Amino acid sequence: MSGLQSGTSHSKSQISFFPVSGDPLATHHLIYFVTGNPGLIGYYDTFLGTLHELLTATDGTSSKTSVFHIHGQSLAGFEEDNSSTKQPVRTTPYSLEDQIEISLKSLQDLRIPSGPREGQLHDSVILIGHSVGSYILLELMQRLRKRDSPLQIKASILLFPTVTHIAKSPSGTKISTLFRIPDFPKKASTIAQGLLWLAPRTIVKWLIKIIARMPDDSAGVTLRFLKSPMGIWQALHLAQDEMETITEDRWDHDIWGIEHEEVDSKVDIPKLIFYFGENDHWVANHTRDALIAARGNPDHGSNSSKPIMLIDKNGVDHGFCIRHSESIAEKVKVWIDGIVSGL
Structure with a gap:
């Protein structure tokens, strides 16, 4: 070319x-x-x-x-x-x-x-x-x-x-159980954000790399996702919609x-x-x-x-x-x- x-x-x-x-x-x-x-x-x-x-x-x-x-x-x-x-x-x-x-x-x-x-x-x-x-x-x-x-x-x-x-998959079966809790995406997001707010970004990124075994670039994206205003709520809300729709x-x-x-x-x-x-x-x-x-x-x-x-x-x-x-x-x-x- x-x-x-x-x-x-x-x-x-x-x-x-x-x-x-x-x-x-x-x-x-x-x-x-x-x-x-x-x-x-x-x-x-x-x-x-x-x-x-x-x-x-x-x-x-x-x-x-x-x-x-x-x-x-x-x-x-x-x-x-x-x-x-x-x-x-x-x-x-x-x-x-x-x-x-x-x-x-x-x-x-x-x-x-x-x-x-x-x-x-x-x-x-x-x-x-x-x-x-x-x-x-x-x-x-x-x-x-x-x-x-x-x-x-x-x-x-x-x-x-x-x-x-998707709800019949191994992960789908597990997360569908959590979605039986009323308003679970919003509640889980609020709790997670409260915990993450207390932790410095460098510590959170280090934990992501250790626990999720992610390379540095993916860990950086995950950190941005976790620290974003609506990321966790959005992911869980969309996942719940997937379980019901797909x-x-x-x-x-x-x-x-x-x-x-x-x-x-x-x-x-x-x-x-x-x-x-x-x-x-x-x-x-x-x-x-x-x-x-x-x-x-x-x-x-x-x-x-x-x-x-x-x-x-x-x-x-x-x-x-x-x-x-x-x-x-x-x-x-x-x-x-x-x-x-x-x-």
Whole structure:
């Protein structure tokens, strides 16, 4: 991708990479990333930065220039800085439905930022979601299709997805018990903030690194999350909403695809790639296996538009962004190359 200059726009609440191309014939791809919960984009700095470096090292095609724009932002309510979402300061947490609609508006507002095609829509959009971000991603796809959006959603990559029956997972079962306590998210947040207010930031960060075994950068993001005005309340409120909302499979064939496509079919179904954890504490093995059996493309055949569903065999945790950002970015880069080469 010679001749490209790389632009970046980073803040506490968003990460954007936007290579600048002077080629009016270049193909512009937008990679839009949706976080998990807690929804701080800072956790994914290494992942998105590595993916950006891999994609700009080679465009994966030989016939035309591909320009990859990457954008991700914190979910609403997790950051003091609301500049990326342009949302007013709230005193109550956001629901899962709020997060979906805010992400939808953000995605629809994005345009090619500079060059001969400044202000135009990207030629294709590839969505990437982690954990509950994968659920949000599927909702974005369905709502854009129903609203006849001009956005060209070509594929979605779902990392350690929690898209059905999250309350049946090992961690979901435990936290659902706590949610039986009336107003538990607010009460727990108030107690936690009172304890954290007494502790110096340096001590809290040291405890995070020791107890959670987090590297320094992730511990810093976690410290900011714990010390933020609404972070703990927002995370717990959203988790409770997830337990109540993420239950049965709710999407139709426009999302899941069909087993055998007709040669002259005009239905443009985006490609879906699911990457599950082998023993994910937020995804019960039996609900994962049932989803794969019902919705997956069993032999990855090209005549099927059903999703490719893979299970990690490398021991990567659900929170891959803490210790496995580089290896997952390498996998995602390979998938993106395959997606782009098929456009």
